Amino acid sequence: AQSVSQHNHHVILSEAASLELGCNYSYGGTVNLFWYVQYPGQHLQLLLKYFSGDPLVKGIKGFEAEFIKSKFSFNLRKPSVQWSDTAEYFCAVKRLDRGSTLGRLYFGRGTQLTVWP
């Protein structure tokens, strides 16, 4: 079965600290990869996505992620976090099965990031 693992349930950082959130998936085929952010009381917003090409992708708000195919990983990074980055972050995977063009996403359990000012 498809699974997406996010290693950290809760991460607490001070402003200006660097961030790395881990994400691993278990599907061996071709995938599209996503990071979503959910601010308190708001909807899920797309931070960045990887489909193909350069494995280092840049998203909004200074976030970036690196796809390492050999490790089945797609870790999210930000060099210097801000208090406003406090939110829950979700990694998601879409399988590209042969002949499949469906948009179903498999989500990780999420990582709550708290940034202290």
Next chain:
Amino acid sequence: DSGVTQTPKHLITATGQRVTLRCSPRSGDLSVYWYQQSLDQGLQFLIQYYNGEERAKGNILERFSAQQFPDLHSELNLSSLELGDSALYFCASSLTTSGNTIYFGEGSWLTVV
């Protein structure tokens, strides 16, 4: 604002009851998805519709059903509600079935008491 509208935002109901959650996709989007977010299960895919037709089914219980209407809005019907159905139900939409970019609504909080 993602452009995906969900109603109601909050709903409290008793066990055994039936509720309907409503979703209006972004203008022009043909595909609608329903997800359930709960503390113990996380974000789980329920079902996907494209232009009125069911395209994919996930972990949706038999007590739950959904449909997408000709105007592309969708409804998720939850019946014989149990305490464990308490969750945040998200609707999402995308232009195509492949969903390269999926936009989420703010969710409908369902509390079953």
